[in-house]
Amino acid sequence: MTYEPVIGLEIHAQLTTQSKMFCGCSTKFEQAPNSSICPVCLGLPGVLPVVNKKAVEYGMLTALALNCRIVPHNIFARKNYFYPDLPKGYQVSQYEQPLAQKGFVQLEINGRSQRIGINRVHLEEDAGKLLHQNSKDNKVSWVDFNRTGIPLMEIVSEPDIFSAEAAKAFMVKLRDIMAYIGVCDCNMEEGSLRCDANVSIRRVGEKELGVKAEVKNMNSFRFLQRALEYEIERQVAELEAGGRIIQETRLWDEAKGITVSMRSKEEAHDYRYFPEPDLVPVMVEEGWVERLSKTLPELPDEKRTRFISQYQLPAYDAGVLTSSRELADYFENCAKLFAEYKMLSNWIMGELLRELKQQGVDIKRCPVNPENLANMLKLIQQGVISGKIAKQVFEEMYRTGATAQDIVKAKGLEQITDTQQILSIIDQVIQQNPDSVAAYKAGKTRIIGFLIGQVMQLSRGKANPQVLNKLLADRLKDQK
Ligand SMILES: [Zn+2]
Structure with a gap:
């Protein structure tokens, strides 16, 4: 019997605003515990939260990039539950009228283009953080409320994903888009980007969805793919053995390479959602959407297509060079000075990215500036140095930041053509x-x-x- 998995993803992205979702507290990472808090984010009685306009705009920009329809009258709701890191007893989120709905992204999976629907994009606040200290004679839990009220954006996909690999590709795509717009720093180690997945399986050909399990705690692309591969296998084995799948929340245990049951899955009614009485609805005028959409930068797909046509680059090169906005800018700054684009692309994808990767350096801090690289390539083109000697020159440039001309002169590396x-x-x-x-x-x-x-x-x-x-x-x- 053959089964197919059906996967939907929920992605939480921390927005890069300066202040929190409903108060003026700073969102800076790694401050002293409980130093960035106030009565509003602690939810003390009698406080009045105010919506962070920047957070709403970041959400709208993302929604526009994901081809969503902005809901003109969207409202915040209380999601009621108690947890020690949420002592006010509810999280402010959006439920019935989220910020945006009904979008899609186009994915390239195994050479085939596939459209993945976006069910909704909504805004909410984060909860605090618990730190458990567990020594022999001292069992204590600490709570840090600095995270409380940090603006989060949740992006929920339709169950349009049919493999672990596609789930990973989808998440990479969302990361790229958000990084391009600059609404999230996408630092997964610091928890700026987190992902939960709803996974079910069904017999191939069946229309109806199977019972789903929600897998949490996946904070890297690799973990996401591994966790889903494991979960799909687990569900297939369960059904094959004559068992049944129960609706539950499972945690990915990276050390053991398995998912483990955490609790039975809540239904929406468990949260008794109701409109947040302390916040007014967000009214989105047409002009606001228009103004914002004009500020959207060129997105990864458009940039890749343009690189292929404008610079006559192979699709592979264009994909690598547009993998981040900064790398694409680096290429374009070089291309203004050196017009043999394929040769330029080879040097950036080869020598430059190799050095950066080896030294663990980001392109933003690349010690060879575009002007120096372009000048070195001109020396090869003019026959002043050979391609082989150029590799030596490049290493020296990377190490010292000197110009190619100076290195060639100082070391007497000019090619003899006389x-x-x-x-x-x-x-x-x-x-x-x-x-x-x-x-x-x-x-x-x-x-x-x-x-x-x-x-x-x-x-x-x-x-x-x-x-x-x-x-x-x-x-x-x-x-x-
Ligand atoms: Zn606050």
């Missing part, structure tokens, strides 16, 4: 190796390789190989 200069070295080699020349004349023509090597050695690798080959062959002919 015929007279090369000829004089050739004559020297011919004089010093009469036996080899005689052997060549006797028909052992392969010995020319040895003679070329001798000339290269004398020129310290700088003789232009094409010029050298031709001159030496001519000279040996003249020797008859």
